[in-house]
Amino acid sequence: xxxxxxxxxxxxxxxLLAVSGTGFAADPVKxxxxxFGPPGDGGWTFAHDLGMKMVQKELGGKVIASTVENVxxxxxxxxxxxxxxxxxxxxxxxxxxxxxEQTLKAAKSFxxxxxxxxxxxxxxxxxHTYNSRMYEPAYLAGIIAGRMTKSNVLGYxxxxxxxxxxxxxxxxxxxxxxxxxxxxxxxxxxSSWFDPGKERQAAETLIGQGxxxxxxxxxxxxxxxxxxxxxxxxxxxxxxxxxxxxxAHLASVTQIWGPYYVMVAKAAVEGKPFKDNVWGxxxxxxxxxxxxxxxxxxxxxxxxxxxxxxxxxxKFKVWSGPVKLQDGSVKxxxxxxxxxxxxxxxxxxxxxxxxxxxx
Amino acid sequence: xxxxxxxxxxxxxxxxxxxxxxLAVVLTLVVGLTIFAALGQNPLHAFRAFFLDPxxxxxGISELLMKASPLCLIALGLAxxxxxxxxxxxxxxxxxxxGIFASGLAIHYNDAGGPWLLPxxxxxxxxxxxxxxxxxxLCRAQFHANEILVSLMLTYVADLLVKFLVYGxxxxxxxxxxxxxxxxxxDALFAPLASYGWALWEGTRINTSVFITLIAxxxxxxxxxxxxxxxxxxxxxxxxxxxxYAGYREKRMVWLALIISGVAAxxxxxxxVAGPLGQLNxxxxxxxxFTAIIVATLGRLHAVGIVIAxxxxxLLYLGGEAVQVTMQLPKAVSQVFQGLLLxxxxxxxxxxxxxxxxxxxLGVAPAPTPPAPAPAAVST
Numbered sequence: 001x002x003x004x005x006x007x008x009x010x011x012x013x014x015x016l017l018a019v020s021g022t023g024f025a026a027d028p029v030k031x032x033x034x035x036f037g038p039p040g041d042g043g044w045t046f047a048h049d050l051g052m053k054m055v056q057k058e059l060g061g062k063v064i065a066s067t068v069e070n071v072x073x074x075x076x077x078x079x080x081x082x083x084x085x086x087x088x089x090x091x092x093x094x095x096x097x098x099x100x101e102q103t104l105k106a107a108k109s110f111x112x113x114x115x116x117x118x119x120x121x122x123x124x125x126x127x128h129t130y131n132s133r134m135y136e137p138a139y140l141a142g143i144i145a146g147r148m149t150k151s152n153v154l155g156y157x158x159x160x161x162x163x164x165x166x167x168x169x170x171x172x173x174x175x176x177x178x179x180x181x182x183x184x185x186x187x188x189x190x191s192s193w194f195d196p197g198k199e200r201q202a203a204e205t206l207i208g209q210g211x212x213x214x215x216x217x218x219x220x221x222x223x224x225x226x227x228x229x230x231x232x233x234x235x236x237x238x239x240x241x242x243x244x245x246x247x248a249h250l251a252s253v254t255q256i257w258g259p260y261y262v263m264v265a266k267a268a269v270e271g272k273p274f275k276d277n278v279w280g281x282x283x284x285x286x287x288x289x290x291x292x293x294x295x296x297x298x299x300x301x302x303x304x305x306x307x308x309x310x311x312x313x314x315k316f317k318v319w320s321g322p323v324k325l326q327d328g329s330v331k332x333x334x335x336x337x338x339x340x341x342x343x344x345x346x347x348x349x350x351x352x353x354x355x356x357x358x359x
Numbered sequence: 360x361x362x363x364x365x366x367x368x369x370x371x372x373x374x375x376x377x378x379x380x381x382l383a384v385v386l387t388l389v390v391g392l393t394i395f396a397a398l399g400q401n402p403l404h405a406f407r408a409f410f411l412d413p414x415x416x417x418x419g420i421s422e423l424l425m426k427a428s429p430l431c432l433i434a435l436g437l438a439x440x441x442x443x444x445x446x447x448x449x450x451x452x453x454x455x456x457x458g459i460f461a462s463g464l465a466i467h468y469n470d471a472g473g474p475w476l477l478p479x480x481x482x483x484x485x486x487x488x489x490x491x492x493x494x495x496x497l498c499r500a501q502f503h504a505n506e507i508l509v510s511l512m513l514t515y516v517a518d519l520l521v522k523f524l525v526y527g528x529x530x531x532x533x534x535x536x537x538x539x540x541x542x543x544x545x546d547a548l549f550a551p552l553a554s555y556g557w558a559l560w561e562g563t564r565i566n567t568s569v570f571i572t573l574i575a576x577x578x579x580x581x582x583x584x585x586x587x588x589x590x591x592x593x594x595x596x597x598x599x600x601x602x603x604y605a606g607y608r609e610k611r612m613v614w615l616a617l618i619i620s621g622v623a624a625x626x627x628x629x630x631x632v633a634g635p636l637g638q639l640n641x642x643x644x645x646x647x648x649f650t651a652i653i654v655a656t657l658g659r660l661h662a663v664g665i666v667i668a669x670x671x672x673x674l675l676y677l678g679g680e681a682v683q684v685t686m687q688l689p690k691a692v693s694q695v696f697q698g699l700l701l702x703x704x705x706x707x708x709x710x711x712x713x714x715x716x717x718x719x720x721l722g723v724a725p726a727p728t729p730p731a732p733a734p735a736a737v738s739t
Contacts, residue, residue, distance in 0.1 A: 038690070068683045070690040074645040075635035078564070079422050080680055086418065087684060098642060101542065109562060121535060161526075162536045191522065345535050358526070 028064045029268045031055070032089040034080055035069040036096035037194055043219040043238040044193070044255075045069065048095045048118075050239075051257030055265045062269045073098025081106040085113045091268050093261070094118065097162075103127055114273045116264065119164065121344065123277055130260055133281030134164070135171035135343075136311050137253040137289040138215070139318045140304050141235050142175020144250055144292075145213035146183050147300045148233060149176070154185040155211030157202045157223045159193050161358045165217045167346040169353060171318050172215050177352045179303070186211055186354045196222040207232055213250070224249060233293075242291035251292045259285050279340060283312045319343050324351040361720065365713040375711045380657060380664070383703035384671070390703075391696050400686060408685050409678035409696075421552075421563035423673050425635065428572040429454075429627035431669035433651035435579040436623025438660040440616035442583065443592035444599070447617055449495060449510025450624040451648025452517035453488040457625025458632040459521060460487030462540060462639040465547035465632075466529055472546030480547060481571075481629050488625020489618045491517060496617040500610040506617070514648070525641045540639040549634050568630035575623065580662035582619075592616060624648060653697075657704060675700070 039049035049067070056065050066089070071080050077099045084092050085106060093116045094103045100120040107115045107127045115127045123129050145154050154176055156169050169187055176183040186209055188202035199218050203226035206214060214234035216223040221244040227234035228245035236242065236252030260278060267274040280286035289308070292301060310316035319338035323331045326349050332338065349357050388406075395405035413419045433450045440447050447453075461480035468476055494513060498504035525538040533541075549566035583589045595602040595612050603609070627647060636643050654672050658664030679693020 032684075066684060066687060068680065068690075072645050073640075073642050075425075075631060075643070076645050076676075078635060079425075079677075080684075082418070082564075083680065083684060097537065098640070101539075101636075101638065160538065162538075166536075347536055 028062055029091065029265070030064045030066070030087075030089045031091040031265060031268065032084040032093070033065070033067045034071050034077065034084070034092065034094045034096075034099060035067055036071065036073070036098070037219065038069050039067070041194065041219055042221055042241065042244070045095070045219075046239045047255040048093075048257055051261040054258030055261045058262050059265050059269060063265050071099075073102075075102070078102035078106050081115075082109060085110040090114065091264065091273075092116070114268075114275070128275055128277050130278040130280075131164075132255050132257075132286045133279060134253060134255070134287055135167050135318050136281045137287050138168045139171040139175035140289045140308055140311075141215060141251060141253055142172040142177075143179050143304050143307060144296060144300060145172070145215070145233075145235075146176030146178070146180035147303070148250065148296065149180070149183060149213045151210045151212045152180070152182045152184065153210040153212065154183060155203070155206030155209070155214045156185055156187045157199055157206070157214065157216035157218055158187050158189050159218050160191065161189065163344055163346045166349070166357065167319075167343060168217050170346065170350045173352045174318065174323070174350055176213075184352050184354050189358060190218060192218070194219040196220040199223050200226045203227060203234075204230070215253075221245075236291070240291050242293075247293075249291070249293060250296065251289050254288050254290050256286055256288055281311070282308065283314065325349070326351055326353065362718040364716050364718055365709065366716050367713055368711075371712045376659070379707035379711050380659065380668075380704060383700060383707050386703040386707075387696060387699040390699055394692075394695065398688065400688070405682065405686065405688075408682050409692075410674065412685070413674065413677035413681045417559055417561075418563045419677065421560060421565035422677060423670065424569050425565055426673035426676055427669040428569045429630055429647045430651050430654050430672055431666055432572045432575055432627045432630075433620075433624045433647055434654035434658060434665045434669060435575055435662060436620035437651055437655045438658070438662075438665060439579065439583060439589070439592060440620050441596075441655060442589075442660050443596040443612055443616050445499075445613055445616040446507045447492065447495065447510050447620045448507050448652065449492070449512075449514045449517075449648070450620060450651055451644065451646065452510070452514030453491045453621045453624035454628040454631075454644060454648045455514070455517035455521055456487035456491040457484035457628025458487075458639060458643065459517075459524065459628075460484050460625070461547075461629040462524075462529065462543075462632050465543040466540055466639075468547070469541060469544050472544050474546065476546040477549065477633065480633055481626060484625045484629030485622045486625070488621040488623070488628065490621070492617040492621025492624070493614070496614045499617075500613045506613075510617075521639070521643075522641050525639055529639060531638075538641040542638045543633065547633055548637055549630065564635055566634055568634050571626055571630060575626075576662055576666055579665075583660075583662060588615060624651075653701065657700070671700075672697075 033048060033052050035045045035048060037045040039045050052065055052067060055063055068080050071077050073096060081092060081094060081102060091114050095118045097119045100117055100122055103115050103117045104122060104124055104127055107124055111126055117127055117129050119131045120129050156172065158165050158169060173185040186206055188205055190198040190202050192198055199220055199222035203214055203223040207230045212232040214223050214227045216237050219238060221241045224234045224236060224241055224245050228248035233250045234248055235250050238255055240252045240254055242249045242252060264274045307316060317337050321332035321334045321336040325331050328351060392402040392406055396402045414423050437447055437450055460483040464480045464483055491513060495506050495510040498509045499506040525540055529540045531539055531541045549568040551566045552560040553563060591607045592612055595607060631643060632639055650672060654665060654668045658668035675693055675696050679690060682688045682692055683690055
């Protein structure tokens with residue numbers, strides 16, 4: 001017992017030394033990213049990896065960045081996170097919702113390490129959340145779809161009926177109906193974030209039901225590929241997917257994590273850990289609508305650009321009234337807006353979405 | 360053209376049957392380290408990072424045991440059936456059910472727990488696993504359905520059952536539609552060993568659930584190698600005709616083998632949900648039920664072999680993560696190691712049980728084919 005106490009004391013002293021050491025000698029800050037998929041998935045993890053690379057590029061030798069890919073959302077994630085913390089990483093980003101509890105548990109054991117959890121809703125003294133308002137570019141994509149559709153049927157390949165996904169379906173539909181009230185959106189749930197086979201099947205089902213503008217809230221480019229094969233249009237999601245199918249690709253709704261990661265890294269290098277929860281959108285540059293297809297008429301591009309400018313300036317909010325429910329009843333009257341808390345607990349379809357929300 | 364043919368050996372060397380897994384490990388190491396060298400890494404450095412660093416401290420040992428424990432438990436149960444040629448491929452599904460049954464109690468008695476809760480959950484988990492396995496047993500024993508297909512298909516049903524529960528009745532009302540249950544209370548969790556004042560395990564995740572496996576190992580050994588029921592199962596596996604002639608009841612053996620493996624898998628499910636996870640969600644299992652099939656095969660369907668194989672399998676996981684963290688090598692490296700290990704093991708097995716003969720073109724008499732071998736008790 002005594003032995004352990006001395007050893008602990010020694011360890012503490014060493015830690016102190018290490019901490020004070022960073023004060024004058026500019027030791028690089030060790031940062032680590034926990035990835036859900038491989039960086040080559042071309043979607044979710046790819047977007048995070050781009051952000052990580054931006055940190056490496058902008059801060060160079062001041063930061064040592066490391067990544068762990070393909071980490072399952074089981075109890076294994078906690079081991080990976082703890083391992084990273086025990087190897088001296090002072091800033092750890094866990095980039096999937098399924099790491100929430102594991103991040104919180106690991107954070108309790110490492111109070112000196114700052115953790116940043118992507119898309120979760122629980123934070124702690126040293127666990128901070130960050131997320132992107134994907135419903136903003138999804139609304140803009142909806143405008144393009146509403147203008148371009150010939151069948152007036154849009155298709156949406158969806159993953160899980162959580163508020164994040166439901167509000168993106170709604171935003172896409174609201175954007176389309178803002179320019180074309182005849183539009184309806186059909187939804188197919190695949191119960192997975194990344195399953196190219198199922199995503200493709202869902203896309204083909206939607207096309208079979210007459211949808212000619214496909215969108216997805218899943219991680220692969222399978223929907224876009226299916227659209228290309230069947231001669232309809234589709235959007236990219238999470239990352240720029242224009243190269244996958246240049247003709248069928250209308251535009252990509254992208255996540256842009258670089259500026260956020262760089263901001264956290266800069267604060268870290270200065271020794272002042274960034275501790276806020278961030279939920280950023282187009283204004284903060286955390287997402288965007290990119291690589292618009294040249295077949296989109298200039299008037300539509302202009303329309304989208306104008307709406308984008310309004311979103312960035314704050315003049316237009318996607319979740320402002322009037323918003324109607326499927327049965328035509330008013331959920332949000334003109335002039336009213338949802339708070340972030342409301343937006344974060346959306347469990348309803350808006351008017352124009354077909355079918356029933358899975359409970 | 361010269362052709363090759365595999366001819367069964369008259370009597371496979373018993374010694375080589377034991378050495379084959381070791382040989383496979385050595386070959387895996389040699390090829391694996393060559394791959395590291397080809398990737399531009401110092402092989403010795405890589406070897407240390409992959410196999411030694413992950414277990415160089417108490418935390419690493421704790422993680423190794425936590426990973427190996429459920430694998431070992433499930434594999435022990437499977438081995439009992441595999442010896443009798445009863446191929447339960449659905450341990451994953453039985454593990455799901457174990458987790459579901461235990462979680463049901465944990466969620467229901469969240470506010471009214473007590474020291475009785477965890478033992479009851481273990482019992483419920485064992486019953487859950489056994490019930491799920493008994494569907495397969497019923498189909499095989501009564502309708503002669505193929506137990507491989509039935510047990511595998513039931514795994515997908517079990518997966519959907521978990522999804523139904525965490526999206527529906529057992530969803531945490533505070534979770535914003537996310538598919539997770541509430542976090543279990545302390546009464547429903549295996550206590551960390553550190554909480555018993557074991558300074559050695561301070562700050563590690565290892566918990567009392569490892570004792571289940573520690574107790575299961577000698578029990579499984581005794582059952583397989585010393586009990587009459589275990590003997591009957593082995594006989595049924597190697598010589599079904601003899602087993603029937605001796606009057607062993609086949610149906611009873613099917614039920615026994617599947618129930619035992621179901622109980623083991625169900626318990627493993629409890630150790631996960633009531634262990635490091637502490638809740639039920641829709642993606643909690645890291646595929647232990649399937650990996651355990653490899654572990655059972657690698658361990659030669661023998662209790663001691665399975666213990667070693669589960670530790671090795673766990674080390675491959677940890678090593679794969681470690682080289683990602685320290686050397687920034689892709690995760691595929693650990694999968695390459697697993698693949699190599701299986702490939703070499705199967706290769707060694709073939710060469711132990713068969714010999715290669717060369718068939719020369721016309722005019723040369725082929726070597727005489729020796730009679731079929733006496734089946735070895737534990738050959739795969």
